[in-house]
Amino acid sequence: MITILRKELADYFTSIRCFILFSLALLASAGGLLAAYQGIRGAGSESGFVFLNLFTTSAEKLPPLAIFIIPFFVPIIGIALGFDAINSERSSGTLNRILSQPVYRDSVINGKFLAGIVTLAILMATTILIVSGYGLRMIGVPPTSEEIIRLFLYFVFIIIYGGFWMGLAILFSVLFRSVAISLLSPLALWIFFGNPVFNPYISFIVPAVGKSVEAILLLTRFSPYFLFSEATMVLLFPQWRGTELLVVPETTLSYMLLNPLSLGQSILIVWPQLTALIALTLICFAVSYVVFMRQEIRPT
Amino acid sequence: MSQKKIVVETKDLTKSYDGVTVVDHLNLRIAENEVFGLLGPNGAGKTTTMLMLLGLTEPTSGTARVFGFDSTREPLKVKRLAGYLPEKVGFYDNLTARENLKFIAQLNNISDAESERLIEQTLEAVGMAETADVTVGKFSRGMKQRLGIADVLVKKPKIAILDEPTAGLDPEGIIQTLDLIASLPKTGTTVVLSSHRLYEVQRVCHRIGILSKGKMVIEGSLDELGRKALAKGRYRIEVETTKTSPRLIKVLKEISGVRKVETKGNLLQISADSDLRAEIAKVVVQSDIPLIQMKIQEFSVDDIYMKYFHEG
Numbered sequence: 001m002i003t004i005l006r007k008e009l010a011d012y013f014t015s016i017r018c019f020i021l022f023s024l025a026l027l028a029s030a031g032g033l034l035a036a037y038q039g040i041r042g043a044g045s046e047s048g049f050v051f052l053n054l055f056t057t058s059a060e061k062l063p064p065l066a067i068f069i070i071p072f073f074v075p076i077i078g079i080a081l082g083f084d085a086i087n088s089e090r091s092s093g094t095l096n097r098i099l100s101q102p103v104y105r106d107s108v109i110n111g112k113f114l115a116g117i118v119t120l121a122i123l124m125a126t127t128i129l130i131v132s133g134y135g136l137r138m139i140g141v142p143p144t145s146e147e148i149i150r151l152f153l154y155f156v157f158i159i160i161y162g163g164f165w166m167g168l169a170i171l172f173s174v175l176f177r178s179v180a181i182s183l184l185s186p187l188a189l190w191i192f193f194g195n196p197v198f199n200p201y202i203s204f205i206v207p208a209v210g211k212s213v214e215a216i217l218l219l220t221r222f223s224p225y226f227l228f229s230e231a232t233m234v235l236l237f238p239q240w241r242g243t244e245l246l247v248v249p250e251t252t253l254s255y256m257l258l259n260p261l262s263l264g265q266s267i268l269i270v271w272p273q274l275t276a277l278i279a280l281t282l283i284c285f286a287v288s289y290v291v292f293m294r295q296e297i298r299p300t
Numbered sequence: 301m302s303q304k305k306i307v308v309e310t311k312d313l314t315k316s317y318d319g320v321t322v323v324d325h326l327n328l329r330i331a332e333n334e335v336f337g338l339l340g341p342n343g344a345g346k347t348t349t350m351l352m353l354l355g356l357t358e359p360t361s362g363t364a365r366v367f368g369f370d371s372t373r374e375p376l377k378v379k380r381l382a383g384y385l386p387e388k389v390g391f392y393d394n395l396t397a398r399e400n401l402k403f404i405a406q407l408n409n410i411s412d413a414e415s416e417r418l419i420e421q422t423l424e425a426v427g428m429a430e431t432a433d434v435t436v437g438k439f440s441r442g443m444k445q446r447l448g449i450a451d452v453l454v455k456k457p458k459i460a461i462l463d464e465p466t467a468g469l470d471p472e473g474i475i476q477t478l479d480l481i482a483s484l485p486k487t488g489t490t491v492v493l494s495s496h497r498l499y500e501v502q503r504v505c506h507r508i509g510i511l512s513k514g515k516m517v518i519e520g521s522l523d524e525l526g527r528k529a530l531a532k533g534r535y536r537i538e539v540e541t542t543k544t545s546p547r548l549i550k551v552l553k554e555i556s557g558v559r560k561v562e563t564k565g566n567l568l569q570i571s572a573d574s575d576l577r578a579e580i581a582k583v584v585v586q587s588d589i590p591l592i593q594m595k596i597q598e599f600s601v602d603d604i605y606m607k608y609f610h611e612g
Binding site: 003004015093094095096098099101103104294296297298 | 356357358377379380382383386388389390391393394403404406451455
C-alpha cells in the first residue's frame with residue numbers, strides 16, 4: 001500500500017491537475033484575504049476572537065473564506081482527485097497489471113485515497129496558512145492558542161469533508177467504466193446536496209417534508225454539506241451555542257446569550273457531526289470495496 | 301510426464317457469464333518447466349482460463365491450483381509466484397520504462413539494489429536497454445509489448461502466464477521473444493501461453509491444448525496430437541520413387557507394422573504403427589526401384605488446428 005501511495009503522490013505532484021488545484025487554492029486564499037481586508041474593521045471583535053474573524057468576516061459582495069469559499073472548493077478538490085482513480089487505470093490496462101502482483105485489492109483503493117488526502121491536506125494547509133500569514137500582517141493581532149486549536153480542528157473537518165467527496169468520487173469510478181460519467185455523477189450530487197449556492201432549494205424542500213424543527217434537522221443532517229456547515233459555525237464562531245441555530249427561526253435567536261463557549265464545549269457540540277461525516281465517508285468506502293472485490297478487472 | 305511435478309492443475313474449472321459458459325469443465329495439468337500452449341479461436345476461453353489461474357476472476361465452479369495454492373482462496377500466494385502478461389498490456393504513460401518496472405518490483409517487495417540489477421537484466425533481455433529512460437507514452441505498440449514481457453520477467457516468476465506474447469511485434473521481435481520464452485524453462489520458469497499464430501506455438505511449446513467453446517478439444521505433445529488427429533494414431537511415411545510396381549506395394553505391405561499403402565503416382569503413402577523408415581528403405585532398394593526421397597510426415601499445428609475446427 002505504501003508503494004501505491006508513494007506512486008500516486010508522485011503522480012499527483014507532477015500532474016497538471018494538481019497545478020490547477022493549487023492555483024484554485026491560491027485564488028481562494030486571495031479571495032478570502034480580500035474579504036477579510038474589507039470587512040474586518042466592521043466585524044464585531046467583542047467576542048475576543050479577532051484572528052478567527054479573518055476567516056469568517058464578509059465584506060460587501062465578498063463572501064467569507066470559511067463560510068463560503070472553502071465549503072465550495074473542498075468538494076471540487078475531493079472530486080477532482082478521485083473521480084478517475086479506478087476506471088482510468090482499468091481502461092488503460094494498468095489495473096490488471098497491478099492486480100496480478102501480490103497486492104490486496106483494497107490496498108489499491110486505500111493507497112489512492114490516502115494519496116488524495118495528503119494532497120488535499122497540503123492544499124488546504126497552504127490556503128489556511130497563506131490567509132493566516134498575510135492576515136497576521138494585516139491585523140497585527142496574533143492568534144491565541146485556543147484560536148490555533150479551533151483552526152486546526154476546522155482543518156481536520158475540511159479534510160474529512162473533502163475525504164467524503166473523494167470517497168464518493170472513487171465509488172463512482174469503481175461503479176462506472178466511463179471517466180466522464182464518474183466525474184459528472186458526483187458533481188451532480190454536489191450541485192444539489194453540497195453546494196452553498198443551491199442550498200436555498202434544499203432548505204425550501206426539506207421543511208415541506210418535515211414539519212417540526214427536529215424533523216428538519218434530522219433530514220438535513222444526512223447532507224454532508226450541512227454537517228460541515230454546522231461544524232464550521234461552532235468551531236469558528238465560539239459564541240454559537242448549538243448546531244440547531246442554523247434552522248431555528250430568527251426570532252428565537254434574540255433570546256440567546258452571545259457569550260462565547262469554551263473550546264471543550266464547542267468540541268462537544270461538533271462531536272456528532274464529526275462522527276457522522278466519518279460514517280458517511282466509510283459508507284462510500286464500504287460500497288467501493290464490496291463492488292471492487294467482485295468486479296472483473298479485464299479492460300473492455 | 302508422470303515423474304514431473306505438476307504445477308498447474310484445474311478440476312472441472314467452469315466460468316459462465318450471464319448464463320453463457322465461457323470455460324466448461326476444464327481439466328488442465330501442466331508440468332514444471334514446461335512450455336504449454338493454449339490454442340483456440342477467439343472467444344474459446346483462453347483469457348478467462350488464464351485469469352482464473354491467477355485468481356483475477358472467480359470461477360463459477362471447479363478449482364484451479366497453481367503450485368498447490370488455490371487460485372481463488374489464496375490469490376496472493378499465486379500472484380507472488382506468477383507473472384502475467386495481459387492481452388492488452390497497459391503502462392503508466394507518464395513514467396519511463398525503467399520506472400514502470402521499478403513500481404512492479406516494489407509491489408513485489410524486491411529490494412532496491414536487487415531490482416536495479418533485475419531491471420537492467422530484463423530490459424537487456426527484451427532488447428530495450430537503450431529506451432529504458434524514455435517515457436512509455438512515446439512507445440509503439442510493439443515496444444509496449446516487449447516491455448510487458450520484461451514486466452513479467454522482472455519478478456523472476458516460477459510460472460509465466462502470457463496472453464498472446466507476440467501480438468503486435470515485428471518479425472524480428474517475434475523471433476527474439478520466442479527464443480526468450482523457449483529459454484525460460486532453463487531458469488526454472490514454467491510457461492503458459494496463448495496464441496493465434498500456430499507456427500509460434502509449434503516452435504516453443506512442449507505441449508499444446510486446443511480450446512473450443514471452453515472445452516479442451518485435444519491436449520498433448522505436438523507429435524502425439526498430430527498422429528491422433530491426422531493418422532489415427534499411426535505414423536505416415538512418404539516414399540517417392542521413380543516408378544512403382546504392384547510387387548513393391550505387396551512387399552511393403554508384408555513388413556510387419558505396416559497398415560496401409562496408398563499410391564499417388566510415384567508417391568507411396570504408408571501408414572505404420574511405428575517409425576519403419578529403415579525397413580521400408582531396405583525393401584525399396586532390394587526391389588531395384590530407385591528411391592528418390594523418403595520422409596516421415598511431420599505434423600504442423602496448422603494441420604491439427606484446421607482439422608479440428610473444420611470438423612468441430
